[in-house]
Amino acid sequence: MFDAPAPTTADRMLAAQQHAADQFGLRAAGRRVWGYRGRTLSSAAGPHWLRLVCAEAGTEGDKLWSGPFTSRTLPASVPRPDLFRIRDWTTGAYAYRAELYALAPDPMVSPRPVLDEDPGLPETWWKEMAAALDALADVPPPPDREAVREEYLRRVIPEFTGHQVEGIVWSTAHGDLHYGNVTRGPHILDWEGWGRAPYGYDAATLYLYALLVPEAAARIRTELAAVLDRLEARTGLLTVCAQILQARDRVDFYAELAGPVREHLAQL
Template sequence: MLHHVHDWQAAGWAYRAELYQHTDATVISRSPVLEHDPALPEAWWAELRTALDSLAQAPTERVAVREEYIRRAVPEYTGCDVGQIEWATAHGDFHWSNLGGPDLTILDWEGWGRAPVAFDAAQLYLYSLHAPTTAARVRQAFTHVLDTPAARVAELTICAQVLQAADRTPFYKELAGPVEEYLDVKYGKTA
């Protein structure tokens, strides 16, 4: 829960400090990329869907993912054109080490803002590719957004982020192969 926000400017820079509530929640994975299938109750999945659906509707001017980045990185790292982007509000860093269970807890909110529709669901799905049962469960929980034309940009953006960072971040390097395979199967190409 957000308790306080303080904005200030100094020396031509704008700053924001946000004070959030401390939690003792246990994260589902130490790595953003899921390596095992967690045993999460159905209630957790239902709460997760409700949380992301509600978040997507929240009005904001904050930006989680910049359009300029999307239009540059997606073609460069995936070989796909971007096309039209539909926007929604997203957590922006929605992966397994930012989720707690068995009671749903969502951590690490400093990057929330506007992103392509289905961005959080796409990130959670792609970061689950090493755990096929959970990847299928994510797909099932978020089929209402992931199986829409608007979700294409979100998936491609997450793929571009993974591939761009694969040479410098170990968990992205491990995820790069499955992401490239996913791009090939779903979109027919990678860069």
């Protein structure tokens, strides 16, 4: 997903991954999937998927740390790999958590968060994804988990989009529903950031992250129209636009999306 981190970070995470695999009696193999700045490292481990997350010792236990475990309370109608086991430990200045999942039987839709080509997803995929988003939105927003903070969106939407925040309808969202976090199953991966977000936030992410491929974006706009056409989804769309434009100078794929997002805002 992201490039490998600095060698010292990579070596430390690889050693921790080996320790986790030994604890579970497995061997990590195959392609390594790095998180942002090496904060996470994942790969296949036998018939399972092994995900390792780290934090500075004493700072573990926040929303991102607990997200995958707490997501087990979400409805079974939201398709995601089962989380079987968790192991925590601390070594020196870092705390680690190893999570052992069922291995998703199907590949990711894209190796990057954004689409570079039309993935050719069938109509059944979109129906299942729409049903999953509806089931997730029906979950009462948890009071202790925020995927997007209200103070944040009220600040960045006017600053980066020129639009004003009107009413906000809150719902429960995955919070990072890009094309590297969904499979062709579909299964939805990486639940560390789930929680309360403005209605339509996940659907807006899928739509806006497809803008580099206009034909794919048009298809998504049609398939998720039941969400995106609702007035309540406007704040969710503006939030994702603002996040892309805010981070365009430090994240390559956001820089690529900036132009199409500005065109979208001009038509909104």
